[in-house]
Amino acid sequence: MKGVSMFIKADGFIYPYEEKVGGFLAIENGRFGQWQEQVPEEAEILDYSGYVIAPGLFDTHIHGYAGADVMDCQLESLERMSQSLLETGVTSFLPTALTADFDTLNKVCQLVVTAKDTVQGSKIQGLYFEGPYFTETYKGAQNPSYMRNPSIAELDQWLASSQGLLSKIALAPEREGTVEFVKYATEQGVTVALGHSDSTYDEAEKAVEAGASIWVHAYNGMRGLNHRELGMLGAVYHLPNTYAELICDGHHVHPKACDLLMQQKGYDGVALITDCMSAGGMADGDYMLGEFPVRVEAGTARLKDGGNLAGSILQLKDAVKHVVEWGLADVVTAIRMASYVPAKSLNLLDECGQIKAGLPADFIVLNKEMTLQATYLNGQKVWSQDK
Structure with a gap:
């Protein structure tokens, strides 16, 4: 033919x-x-x-893999990630930066511009800044000394340096100036995510009304649900037309809690992610996540100081498999949550995801x-x- x-x-x-x-x-x-x-x-x-x-899988929240980290700020690291992610079924990804100072994040922007057309493996579909506008209360494995209120001037520079590739940015809704920042960012075509936050339900709702549409690794790094003050988790459950990132490694979230989220949001409101760090695909041992020493063993990555979870070593193909094996969804639905839904959450269905x-x-x-x-x-x- x-x-x-x-x-x-x-x-x-x-x-x-x-x-x-x-x-x-x-x-x-x-x-x-x-x-x-x-x-x-x-x-x-x-x-x-x-x-x-x-369809090839789309990981929209991934910090590193195969010994490489986005925060290395080196082209060879992104090339290694891109090539090695093919063994995980990931054909598209968003390199994900951690909370850092302005100049470091600006270097990441410049790097991704070069890398997008250079890497030969999994395709870079944009850039994700997980931070720096978070709250210290739920800092997770991120450096609180860099956390600050959102800045439109900083965003403008990052958008210029990334030539528009900065497509997703996360913040805590309780930060001063959030509503104005969210409105401006979404007008520029940047998808705003909410997380690492101690926000009330009302604060989260105001950010969503301003245009925020994604919840950073649901359950993790956020104020929990209380029957008198729903908190951020209550907002995740209750606010429609939003997408919840979800780490299905069996360590970050109990499978039954994954099921609750899927039932409450609907399968089309859940995007499977890995939040993987550099030790993904590597042997157990000592690694770094940004500036922090991490110990990897027994299927988890944990900060050496305090033992908190520090990203994951999950592969997206395994997240899909877990969802099916746990009886949470059929194969078509599990695949959709790792391909179609992530692409839709970033308005990229004309590029990938199906x-x-x-x-x-x-x-x-x-x-x-x-x-x-x-x-x-x-x-x-x-x-x-x-x-």
Whole structure:
């Protein structure tokens, strides 16, 4: 057929809200074509019988992987992350910076501009600043000495330095000047997330009314729910048309609490993330998260001083698998929460996050046990379990 490079044959194809069983998916010049039941005899077939094809995963909150950290401020670190994330099923990601001083974050902005068109693996779809406008009360594994009130002047400079790639920024709603900042940021096309916060329900609601739309790793780093003052967690549960990041590693959030969130928000209101730090994909041992020493063992990353969780070593493919194994969602829904919903939360559905005709053919191959077998970018195999 004219323009068709090949057809993929598989047991199923995961679309956002359905699995197309059997059949063939066209790949046309590195982009998805249409799914169809039959193809011409002379067609080139990529045979994945016994497997399922799903869209590449999109990690919208990830600090590091494979020994590399965004805060290294080095191109080779982002290249290592980009290449190594392919083994986790992630074909798109937002490099995520930690709370830091203005100049350091400005360097990250400049770095990502260079990296976006340089890295050869998982695609950089933007830049996420997790901070610095947080509250010390829920500082987590971030340096409180850099925490401050939001500044439109700082945001303007970061947007200029990143050439508009700064696409997501997180803050605590109780900070002075939040409403004005949120309105301005959203007008500039920046998605505002809320977290690391001791805010009341009313403070969170005002930030959402101003345009904030994402909750930073729901449950973690926020004031909990009380029946007389709902707090930030109550706002996560109750405020509609918002997206909750969720870490499904079994350590940050109990599986039943994950289930509660999914039932309350709806599956389309939950975006699976990793919050992974540099030790992801590495052996247990001592690492750094930004400026803090971290000990990795027994599946967790914890600050050496105090023992608090310090990001994760979770791989997004495993978060999807956990959701299915815990009985929280079916395969189609679990995949959607790690691809379509993250892309939608950032208005990037025209770039990634789904199998759709015309989009880049970034996809993954899964066996019946939900184990990753291969990763493809632009219709080309870039990682395989066999190699």
